Amino acid sequence: xxxxxxxIEDEPNIAEAVRFILSREGxxxxxxxxxxxxxxAILAARPRLVILDLMLPNRxxxxxxxxxxxxxxxxLAATPVLMLTARGQTGDDGARADAVLAKPFDNQELRxxxxxxxx
Amino acid sequence: xxxxxxxxxxxxRIRERRLAMARRQADIARAVGxxxxxxxxxxxxxxxxxxxxxxxxxxVLEVPPDELAEGREEVRIAALREAAAHPVAVGxxxxxxxxxxxxxRFPGWSGLLIAHxxxxxxxxxxxxxxxxxxxxxxxxxxTLHEVLSAVTSVRSTAAILVEEGEISxxxxxxxxxxxxxxxxxxxxxxxxxxxxxxxxxxxxxATTPQEEVEAWLAEPGVxxxxxxxxxxxxxxxxxxxxLAGLLDDRDALSDRALTEAIPAAGTPPDPVRxxxxxxxPLDLVIRRLxxxxxxxxxxxxLLVCDGSGVLTLRRAAQGxxxxxxxxxxxxxxxxxxxxVPQVALARIVVTPDGRAFRTLSFAQRRxxxxxxxxxxxxxxMLILPFDGPPPDxxxxxxxxxxxxxxxxxxxxxxxxxxxxxxxxxxRSL
Numbered sequence: 143x144x145x146x147x148x149x150i151e152d153e154p155n156i157a158e159a160v161r162f163i164l165s166r167e168g169x170x171x172x173x174x175x176x177x178x179x180x181x182x183a184i185l186a187a188r189p190r191l192v193i194l195d196l197m198l199p200n201r202x203x204x205x206x207x208x209x210x211x212x213x214x215x216x217x218l219a220a221t222p223v224l225m226l227t228a229r230g231q232t233g234d235d236g237a238r239a240d241a242v243l244a245k246p247f248d249n250q251e252l253r254x255x256x257x258x259x260x261x
Numbered sequence: 262x263x264x265x266x267x268x269x270x271x272x273x274r275i276r277e278r279r280l281a282m283a284r285r286q287a288d289i290a291r292a293v294g295x296x297x298x299x300x301x302x303x304x305x306x307x308x309x310x311x312x313x314x315x316x317x318x319x320x321v322l323e324v325p326p327d328e329l330a331e332g333r334e335e336v337r338i339a340a341l342r343e344a345a346a347h348p349v350a351v352g353x354x355x356x357x358x359x360x361x362x363x364x365x366r367f368p369g370w371s372g373l374l375i376a377h378x379x380x381x382x383x384x385x386x387x388x389x390x391x392x393x394x395x396x397x398x399x400x401x402x403x404t405l406h407e408v409l410s411a412v413t414s415v416r417s418t419a420a421i422l423v424e425e426g427e428i429s430x431x432x433x434x435x436x437x438x439x440x441x442x443x444x445x446x447x448x449x450x451x452x453x454x455x456x457x458x459x460x461x462x463x464x465x466x467a468t469t470p471q472e473e474v475e476a477w478l479a480e481p482g483v484x485x486x487x488x489x490x491x492x493x494x495x496x497x498x499x500x501x502x503x504l505a506g507l508l509d510d511r512d513a514l515s516d517r518a519l520t521e522a523i524p525a526a527g528t529p530p531d532p533v534r535x536x537x538x539x540x541x542p543l544d545l546v547i548r549r550l551x552x553x554x555x556x557x558x559x560x561x562x563l564l565v566c567d568g569s570g571v572l573t574l575r576r577a578a579q580g581x582x583x584x585x586x587x588x589x590x591x592x593x594x595x596x597x598x599x600x601v602p603q604v605a606l607a608r609i610v611v612t613p614d615g616r617a618f619r620t621l622s623f624a625q626r627r628x629x630x631x632x633x634x635x636x637x638x639x640x641x642m643l644i645l646p647f648d649g650p651p652p653d654x655x656x657x658x659x660x661x662x663x664x665x666x667x668x669x670x671x672x673x674x675x676x677x678x679x680x681x682x683x684x685x686x687x688r689s690l
Contacts, residue, residue, distance in 0.1 A: 153413070153414060156414045156417065158439065159414060159417035159439070162425075163417070163421060163425075245413040246409070246413035246416040246417070247413065247417070248416075248420070249417055249421065
């Protein structure tokens, strides 16, 4: 089943907290815990929104974002991406996230950003 | 800032003074906390002597430190030669054959030049250290990322518990457990970070947990130092793992069995023959030799890396300068061994400062999860100080590209910060 949101985040406690917060809003949230296999997880799930950590093991959030934007399927390539970053930047000149949240983030801000992106 | 004292003939003066006092090498060595074998190397000018050790030796030999390290013409000549050899002297050709005359005619200018060269060397060391820490140090970046991740988790989880209203007991319990876990992680990381940042002020002090453990391992004359002496929990945990491995190795191959087998292993003793004679795996024999450092293996060091080339153990050999954790030289035979598992590779290597070392590298593969599991490779390199000048076919190696002056190295992956761009490096005298 297609989830509303796919979150790619290697920190399990952050992923659990985010999933709890967003699930309470009625959105379905799938998790993928590693940079490796990240783009495959997006292609398989075809979520309405991707929440992507920038610093992931094996493959960075930036690289996954580049892979996504280069997908043959134009609809999939245009999937909105919310990047979670420690650096306040998307980290790449070629591919841009639709929104960026700097860690540590406020739960209300997270909720509001996702609501806006899924509207 | 402790400056490294000049090495030329310092050892001879130490020896002369000791003999004049009719003192035994072993007594002096014990008094200053080094091995008699190491003092022997120092006395024959085969090992450099740091300023701290000079001070201890001077105290035991009842002479002012300057008597051993400074104030002699030959020391000043050596210092001038060192200054002339520095890569910064691009395009200039100092008149090396007139050093003595220069020193005699212009003692003031000579002293100023030596002082500037030494100050420059000290600043270079600081530059490397700070550059490592502030811009490239994977330890600092990883630690900060770890802190941020834990803080993010704590903030979101705590906010859920406070702001989200009704939460089931199961979820509440889970979030409490997560908070507990993250707070422990935060305290560990913060502790390590504070110790690390504190060390910025002190040159030559252990910084990362790995460096702290390395310094702990290098304590002279202590067979089994107490990990409790270490300052951070991370370093203590690493040291405990290391000690457990050492104890397993000692159970598998005792000190006695090892030392008794050495005389029949040739001169100098051949670890491969030793392993065959003992009927033990070569990697175990190498680790035990680096641990026990028996006759024929004094001053031994050990490097271990995994299949990705990351060093998992760094035990310094006497005189072999290790770069900061995360850095290494692609020319180390250790990495050659990764390409030819199960083959022991013996090479004599020479470092940029002209010191030679015997090395023995060996890699092995294993499949800890069975046939379907991953194939893991690990390589070891035993490093032994080499007496005498480096042979012509010695392999030139370095510490790490950024702090290596070998400009024409085929394995260079980035410019050295110690050599002017486009300049000449490694001028020889």
